[in-house]
Amino acid sequence: MSTRGAGTLISTFVVVVIFAAFHQGTCVTPTPSPAPVHKPCKVLTSCDDCLRNVTCLWCMTNNTCSDYPVSYVLPPASVCKLSEARWGVCWVNFEALIIGMGVLGGTLLISLMVCCCCCCCCKKSSSGTDRDEERLARSREVSRQRSEERRADRKTRHDDIRKKYGLVPDSDHPYSKFENE
Numbered sequence: 001m002s003t004r005g006a007g008t009l010i011s012t013f014v015v016v017v018i019f020a021a022f023h024q025g026t027c028v029t030p031t032p033s034p035a036p037v038h039k040p041c042k043v044l045t046s047c048d049d050c051l052r053n054v055t056c057l058w059c060m061t062n063n064t065c066s067d068y069p070v071s072y073v074l075p076p077a078s079v080c081k082l083s084e085a086r087w088g089v090c091w092v093n094f095e096a097l098i099i100g101m102g103v104l105g106g107t108l109l110i111s112l113m114v115c116c117c118c119c120c121c122c123k124k125s126s127s128g129t130d131r132d133e134e135r136l137a138r139s140r141e142v143s144r145q146r147s148e149e150r151r152a153d154r155k156t157r158h159d160d161i162r163k164k165y166g167l168v169p170d171s172d173h174p175y176s177k178f179e180n181e
Contacts, residue, residue: 041065047090058086060093074098 041056042065050058050065057068059080068087069075075085075094085094092100162168 041067047086051086051088051090054088057094058090060084060086 039053041050041053044050044053044056044065045063047058047060050056055068055070056065057075057080058065061080061084066079069079074082079085082095082098083093086092087094088097159168
């Protein structure tokens with residue numbers, strides 16, 4: 001890099017640092033919105049208004065809104081029958097909501113277990129396949145070595161026969177022809 005290029009780079013850096021140091025940015029913090037004020041469940045008269053508050057339960061039998069009985073997992077029959085109770089949305093009764101969530105949860109749990117079992121079984125079968133392939137490769141190597149040994153034995157026997165009958169040129173066997181020099 002030339003000195004002129006380095007000088008330009010340094011001067012650009014200095015300008016950026018000075019601009020950043022003297023620039024006065026404004027920081028805008030959002031003002032928190034006030035928490036929604038919920039009316040008591042007893043005064044709400046429609047299903048939609050009642051279920052906007054998650055602590056309320058609407059009973060279709062007598063069209064009343066009441067506090068959800070948090071001491072129980074499911075609202076007791078003294079508050080409202082499950083088939084007539086609404087929580088979350090007006091168009092699904094509590095009984096159907098529980099059944100639907102149970103079916104969905106069970107399906108997810110069973111599918112998770114099936115996936116885990118399949119993964120474990122596939123690992124076992126793939127490791128067995130690896131062992132089979134390894135055993136097959138070893139047997140191929142052993143048979144290849146035996147074949148090489150037999151080939152070498154055949155070659156030495158054939159070479160001995162060729163020497164015996166003088167079929168091998170440039171050999172030092174006892175029956176070679178004498179050449180006159």
